[in-house]
Amino acid sequence: MKANGNAITGRRGASHRKREKAKDFLCVAPALAFFAVFVYYPLVDLFRIGFTNWNLIRDDYKYVGLKNYKWLFKGSGFDTWLASLKVTFSYTFWEIVITLAGGMLLAALFNRESKAFSAMRSIVFMPKYIAISTSAIVFMWILNDQYGFLNFVMGIFGKEPVAWLNSERTALTSVLILTGWRVVGYGMMIYLSAMKGISKDYYEAAELDGANAFLRFRHITLPLLSPTTLFLFVTTFIASMKVFQSIDVMTSGGPYESTNVMVYWIYDLAFVQFRVDRAAVVASVFFVILLAFTAATMKISNKSVHYES
Amino acid sequence: MRMKSGIRFAVSALLIGAAVCANAQDAKKYEVTAPIKIEWWHALEAQYAPLVEKVVADFERKNPMIDVEAIYQGSYKDLNEKLIAAQAAGTTLPAVTVANTPYIAEYGASGVCEVLDPYIKATRFDIGDFGAGLRTASSYDGKQVSLPFLISTQIMFYNKDMADAEKIxxxxxxxxxxxxxxxxxxxxxxxxxxxxxxxxxxxxxxxxxxxxxxxxxxxxxxxxxxxxxxxxxxxxxxxxxxxxxxxxxxxxxxxxxxxxxxxxxxxxxxFSVIHTTSLYNMYATNCKFKVGMHYLPGNTSRDSEIGGCVLLIPRKNSQAVKNAGWQLISYLTGKDVNMLWARETGYMPTRNSVTKTAEGKAFLAEKPAFKAVFDNLDHINPRIQHPxxxxxxxxxxxxxxxxxxxxxxxxxxxxxxxxxxxxxxxx
Known part of the structure; x- marks a missing residue:
């Protein structure tokens, strides 16, 4: 009888669990459907297009096997791909440095409670709210080699004008000036909120033990900010690898492809050269690279991030 | 003998009658029979907005069945991106769009454009009034896939005051x-x-x-x-x-x-710059000196190339939309409107009935710098077409x-x- 009762309870439990699972599934189903239609399907189709000769506007196309991959890895696309990868990583490296180092430095400087500091924080953060295209156009004027404000100021100090956006040596730096101006305030705000969450007890205890400001920062602030640093690192890495708008407005990938970042190249292949087949291959490979780097970052960071709890 | 002539006459009359009937029948195919709203994508910037509004309003008055929404889509490059996206999706295509001349080869090869030859034939549109170069520039593979619209060519703008003073x-x-x-x-x-x-x-x-x-x-x-x-x-x-x-x-x-x-x-x-004739108004208005135009120097030949844009009807549209689109592009490229574009913008008149008549002379009196272009109309060739x-x-x-x-x-x-x-x- 007892066994029978247990069996009934077990069956009821099982059906309850099934119902709960179905309920859970129904709750996430809209999100899953959204992802399936707008993320996974385009992703699968992207890989498929890479095996065709489609140009996006023709109705008919053929499957061409690995032809586009051969173009990328063994043909004329290889040099451009390597150069573009180098430019993209270089841009990403400097954006991460500016966001993390600049943001942390400004956060440490502006971590004070006064109206003046509050106003300064707002001023530094404000560029994040301005549309990239708008600020890019303003920076194009500032950086113009003949009529620009920066060269005008440099001229006052007897410096020769620099072709900021039109020289392959300075074009990427010029774009990074705009990037730095936009992102440093964001980094500062994220670090500031994290700094405010660190208990003052740690600092008081360290002060009692004779630790100076640098040691307190090095041994308390820095380790306890590591989850924030990880967050900023990963989000900045992904965002900066996908940089497009500032490049499109300021340089169009030039001069001589010195700012030809990966996403701009993909766009150029698809919409300027009508080679969406090649663009799909470049995008597919880039997706795999991004995925691998993000996974590796997460894995490494799990070992080195300190959580307060 | 008389009987034979009579038969010949009767057969000829029958053939002519049949051709006329067929043509009328064809023309009917391209008529707009119900009220319709269409889009026209263009790249004419804000300074031309009043002109665009005026032309569209005039067209709507003459074609009460058609309601046109003229949409500025940015530069030719921006417009190309939007057209490609719409073409790939097969929806949201405009009834009529402008396209920068170099895109015609790829659009033509990919079947983006409606072939206009049957429309031209059925409605007896005077395509011969455009120069041969313009017709070729707006065709692909021998088929008329677009019509010449705002046409320009390469030119040297120079400072006329300086040239006169220094005898350059x-x-x-x-x-x-x-x-x-x-x-x-x-x-x-x-x-x-x-x-x-x-x-x-x-x-x-x-x-x-x-x-x-x-x-x-x-x-x-x-x-x-x-x-x-x-x-x-x-x-x-x-x-x-x-x-x-x-x-x-x-x-x-x-x-x-x-x-x-x-x-x-x-x-x-x-002293001078090499640019497009379409910018003549901009230079003439903004320079504090007289602006001249000089046809570019030559060597074994002295030709220039057609620039600017053409008008096309995307092929994937429904026939009703295409018919309304045809009404619009034949109006926009018509003789009177063509002259209006030329006067109000820096683009050139494109029709022989304008350039080789008293109207052309009047235009030159208004914009004498364009003599450099008018003198060389036969040397303005289509651009190289290759996908x-x-x-x-x-x-x-x-x-x-x-x-x-x-x-x-x-x-x-x-x-x-x-x-x-x-x-x-x-x-």
Whole structure:
């Protein structure tokens, strides 16, 4: 009888669990459907297009096997791909440095409670709210080699004008000036909120033990900010690898492809050269690279991030 | 005998009657029979908004069944992106759109455009009133896939006051360019006070005419190779570099190059600039001096190329939309409206009934600088049509700009460009 009762309870439990699972599934189903239609399907189709000769506007196309991959890895696309990868990583490296180092430095400087500091924080953060295209156009004027404000100021100090956006040596730096101006305030705000969450007890205890400001920062602030640093690192890495708008407005990938970042190249292949087949291959490979780097970052960071709890 | 003639007459009358009936029948196929709302995508900036509104309002008055929404879609490049996206999706296509002339080859090859020949035939649209060059420029593979709309060509704008005061002779031939560079520029102690001219290196369309007029085949007849790596092309490139190295001219390159070049001309820092005729109104309005237009110098030939845009109807539209679209493009390219565009913008009149009549003379009286263009109407050729031309131009522009601005071996740079271009053409 007892066994029978247990069996009934077990069956009821099982059906309850099934119902709960179905309920859970129904709750996430809209999100899953959204992802399936707008993320996974385009992703699968992207890989498929890479095996065709489609140009996006023709109705008919053929499957061409690995032809586009051969173009990328063994043909004329290889040099451009390597150069573009180098430019993209270089841009990403400097954006991460500016966001993390600049943001942390400004956060440490502006971590004070006064109206003046509050106003300064707002001023530094404000560029994040301005549309990239708008600020890019303003920076194009500032950086113009003949009529620009920066060269005008440099001229006052007897410096020769620099072709900021039109020289392959300075074009990427010029774009990074705009990037730095936009992102440093964001980094500062994220670090500031994290700094405010660190208990003052740690600092008081360290002060009692004779630790100076640098040691307190090095041994308390820095380790306890590591989850924030990880967050900023990963989000900045992904965002900066996908940089497009500032490049499109300021340089169009030039001069001589010195700012030809990966996403701009993909766009150029698809919409300027009508080679969406090649663009799909470049995008597919880039997706795999991004995925691998993000996974590796997460894995490494799990070992080195300190959580307060 | 009389009977035979009678039969012949009767047969002829029958045939003519049948043809007329068939034509009327065909014309009916393209009529708008129910009220319809259509979109027209264009690239005419804000300063032309009142003109666009006026033209559309006039059209709607004459065609009460058709409601037109004219939408500014940004530059030709932006418009191309939007059209490609709409074409791929197969929805949200406009009934009519403008397209920059170099896109026609790719659009034509990919079947983006409705073939207009049956519409032209059925509605007896006077296509012959456009010059042969314009008809070719708006066709692909012998089919009329678009109609000439806002047409321009390459030209040298120069400071007429300076030219008159300093008696600067404008170059008619490539050989006269050296003397012109020397006379029109002001260079002392290695610094330039005034450039003789500025070469727009940001778009190969502006300088490719120099290569063509020196006998260079940019795309060979086989459609798979270029002569840009050959001696003739290298010689032209070396000359261009030499003038820039001497600081008598400069190679305008980069995103802001067009704006800076205009400003240099307006400020008197450049005696002349090479640009498009469509910008005549802009220069004439903003310069504090008289602006002249000079047809570019030639060598073995002295031709220029058609620029600007054409009008097309996307093929994927429904027949009702296409019919309304046809009404709109035949109106927009009609003789009266064509003259209106020419007067209010810097674009050229495109119809022979305008350029070769009293109306053309009146236009010239209004804009005498356009004589340089009118005198050479027979030498304005269609652009080179090849589906890989955008890829070609990108490589060429990049390699030439790099060797001229940053320095290096011109021969090696042109050879490298030619190799990459051959590959693009063959693919």
């Amino acid at each position: 002779k404008l170059p008619e031939t490539w050989a006269e360019m050296d003397a012109f560079m020397k006379k029109a520029s002001k260079v002392s102690d290695g610094a330039t006070q005034r450039y003789a001219t500025v070469f727009p290196g940001w778009d190969q369309w502006y300088y490719e005419t120099f290569f063509l007029n020196n006998g260079v085949k940019i795309v060979n007849k086989d459609g798979e190779t270029t002569d840009l790596g050959d001696a003739k092309a290298v010689a032209v490139a070396q000359k261009l570099k030499q003038w820039c190295d001497d600081k008598a001219a400069y190679w305008a390159y980069g995103k802001d190059a067009s704006g800076v070049m205009r400003q240099n001309f307006m400020d008197g820092k450049a 890989a031309y955008t890829a070609l131009s990108k490589v060429w522009m990049q390699e030439l700009a790099k060797v001229i601005i940053e320095g290096g071996d011109v021969k090696a740079a042109m050879k490298k460009a030619a190799t990459l271009i051959d590959e693009a053409l063959q693919d």
